Amino acid sequence: MKVSFKLNGRPVEVDVEPNEILLDTLRLKLGVTSVKRGCERGECGVCTVLLDGEPAYSCLLLTAQVEGREVVTVEGLRGDELAEKIARSLVEQGAVQCGFCTPGFILTIYAGLKKGLIKNVEDAKKLIEGNLCRCTGYLKILKAVEKLLA
Ligand code: FES
Ligand code: FES
Missing domain, CATH: 3.10.20.30 (Beta-grasp domain)
Structure with missing residues (x-):
């Protein structure tokens, strides 16, 4: 079909x-x-x-x-200002290791920020609960989001 x-x-x-x-x-x-x-x-x-x-x-x-x-x-999202900010923040906080999960995190965080669903780290925690990362322990990912909210 x-x-x-x-x-x-x-x-x-x-x-x-x-x-x-x-x-x-x-x-x-x-x-x-x-x-x-x-x-x-x-x-x-x-x-x-x-x-x-x-x-x-x-x-x-x-x-x-x-x-x-x-x-x-x-x-x-290449060239999209918000997506690039998210990617940069993840890199700066050391939240990208093997990178296998990174595109999924970028998209989830992007959608959450676009819709105003992330006001604080607690919101971010809930939002990313459907994305698993076997490398970073999540704290660096949350730190990267926190920096974006600052
Ligand atoms: S491959 Fe789709 S949720 Fe894991
Ligand atoms: S950076 Fe390796 S799975 Fe997330």
Whole structure:
């Protein structure tokens, strides 16, 4: 089946299997490698994308479900002032180690800040609870968000 949607501001049309997940379409057919494969069951957040501006796990979405919708990955936020500030703050606080989780964190924090959902570190803690990081211990990630709020 053919599915059409907007990816990082551009219209795309792809041939997919009815049971194909968005994670596979993005990585294997559209070359979007910032979206990572982790648990594949909605637990780790490394496959996060923004779907119509909301963080969503691409491992839990069928590609057919994004017909007519807008998908954004970190590739699409290149040059975006807020996204670049978030990335810089994560780097400055040492919150990027292996980097496998980083695109997912950037997208989740980006959506939260855009919507005014992060007023303090407690808000940030709640917001990022669906994104796992096996390297940093989270304190540096939260510090990076705190710096952004200062
Ligand atoms: S790979 Fe999607 S939540 Fe882990
Ligand atoms: S920096 Fe390695 S998983 Fe987060």
